[in-house]
Amino acid sequence: MGEFMKSQKFARFCNRFFTYAFLLLLSLIIIYPLLITVSTAFREANIVSFQLDLHSNWTLDNFRELFTNTLYKNWYINTLIIAVATMVLQVVIVTLAGYTYSRYRFKGRKYSLVFFLIIQMVPTMAALTAFYVLANILNALDTYWFLTLLYVGGGIPMNTWLMKGYFDTVPRDLDESARIDGAGHLRVFWQIVLPLVKPMLAVQALWAFMGPFGDFLLAKFLLRTPEHLTVAVGLQQFISNPTDQKVTLFAAGAFLAALPICILFFFLQKNFVSGLTSGGTKG
Amino acid sequence: MEIDQNKLKNVRKAGLYSLIPGLGQFYNKQPFKGVIFIAIFLLFVFQMAIAGIPALTGFITLGTTPRVDHSLFLLIKGSLQIIVILLFFVFYFLNIYDARRVATIWNVKGKANTTAKAILKNAWDSGFPYLLTIPAYLAMTFVIIFPVLVTLFTAFTNYDFYHIPPFKLIDWVGLKNFLNIFSLSSYRETFTSVFSWTIIWTLCATTGQIVLGILTAIVANQDFIKGRRLFRIIFLLPWAIPAFITIMSFSNIFNDSIGAINTQVIPAINHLLFTDIPAISWKTDPFWTKVALIIIQTWLGFPYIFVMVTGVLQSIPGDLYEAARIDGANFWQKFWRITLPMILFATAPVLITQYTFNFNNFSIIYLFNNGGPGSVGSGAGSTDILISWIYKLTTGTSPQYAMAAAITLMISFIVIGVSLIAFKKTNAFGNEEMM
Structure with missing residues (x-):
């Protein structure tokens, strides 16, 4: 009986673990590309790669440029x-x-x-x-x-x-x-x-x-x-x-x-x- | 009820009178209707004499003198005239039907509406549903039916960059375009190649988004999950953001040299798993472009399925699972025997439209890599699907309008045929009440 309870508990743990792992991974896959675009909007125009970079300088220049020169x-x-x-x-x-x-x-x-x-x-x-x-x-x-x-x-x-x-x-x-x-x-x-x-x-x-x-x-x-x-x-x-x-x-x-x-x-x-x-x- | 013998009407006679619209209505003592019907009839005759006959002749010849006759305009005017004639025929048969019907009413009831007021009121009552749908039909005639008709006719002409009106005339060429697709080796090869990729693309991308959508719905629907609301919002994001924006962003993200996949994701995976995956040529190798396209469409399309399936899951009665549990069914049995059939049954029509949507999903192909890289001949790139190939045939520097129209017709028939069969098979039309 004890063995059974243990395996029940283990199965439940596994289910929860994989459920959360799945949800978090999927969330990451969805948010990551969006975050790249959003963060790029606030970066200086001379960037060399289109990737997530939270360290470089933040600026509103792109928006200013958007409304004045385009x-x-x-x-x-x-x-x-x-x-x-x-x-x-x-x-x-x-x-x-x-x-x-x-x-x-x-x-x-x-x-x-x-x-x-x-x-x-x-x-x-x-x-x-x-x-x-x-x-x-x-x-x-x-x-x-x-x-x-x-x-x-x-x-x-x-x-x-x-x-x-x-x-x-x-x-x-x-x-x-x-x-x-x-x-x-x-x-x-x-x-x-x-x-x-x-x-x-x-x-x-x-x-x-x-x-x-x-x-x-x-x-x-x-x-x-x-x-x-x-x-x-x-x-x-x-x-x-x-x-x-x-x-x-x-x-x-x-x-x-x-x-x-x-x-x-x-x-x-x-x-x-x-x-x-x-x-x-x-x- | 006594019926006055003098008022009996001959149904056959009423119908025959109405061979000239309006006369049957006069015979039925409905002069108001009769005048209107005759007026419509005369209007049509007048229109035919003034504009209709020339339009039809122009349609048949498509012009005789270059620079004077504009073949394309003649084709369009002819198509419009055909719609006018079809509408008149509908009116014509309704007119005869009406004459016979009113005559029958006279015979059965001994009276019928004869005053303008009563007729108008009757028309308002029985015609109300038609009245409400008229705007929809007007818009669809102008935007869908008429243009499709023009495309249909164009497919049987030689309209291409050698024959641009008004400098050159367009001619009818019968089935030549359709035969060319299969007999000219250059077209045949391109068509086969583009067509097979279109099928692979449709199946993989759509199945991908359906599987991910169902999986996510089932996983996220478990009661113990904390923050379900937040997850739900995140999973809806790809649907909430206009697709062209995400596709263009992905186009940058998958860029071979500056894109995040090659500069950030792959290095990160290598770092975490101690692997050594090299940078991938997402935009220059046809195989990897195709892979990227399928991944992106799965990403874009799954939320819609997720939302719909979540709705279905919440409507499945709990007793079903309870009964299954008592019978000793395990998780997989419950999934295969209860959950999945319920989902598929309830969402079949939507799933079918997802396949047709991707079959014609122009924007992802065009915006991600413009159908490239490379070429498979006749203007098509290696990841072009039929629809984006047609776009290139029509908008390129040497447009092939007629050929594009012929291919369009063929794929429209395929899509409609396959979906109709699928709808029938899944019984999506349902019973009479559902319709």
């Missing part, structure tokens, strides 16, 4: 404009469509849902040439509204699915009893159901906002003049020239771009865990 401020404002516009449009459209697919049974519903699923698999690349020609015809090359429209349209299929899944979790009895009480289409939607999906609205807004911040392909392809670029395309220019890499400038710019997104993300993360598990899975 177009970083322009890029940042451009990205914000596009991101906010995308967010507003996409959330409205996706909410309406998701609500419809969750609440109404109408002809063609099932087929159009499958259609949404298929169409979100078509790679953006499939439309690249057409985007270019279209932009030429509409005189929309180098404009924000065109890019915004592309982001909105591209995000619709997948997010409609997720939104529909979340609407499905709101019991239908609620709107049915409201309807019996004489509430019309709009009232049921606006006053009964919509307040209950606020967490998912927040998630949708965040994702739509993050899209333009994270996109590289379309912005690179459609924006031309240096003042009109987004943060992603602009930052890449700092390190794309192998003979003249401005890694400290890049790191400083990356730090400023990632920080607000990161904060928003953690602020809302509770919401989207529930949003994802109800909308993205069929559990």
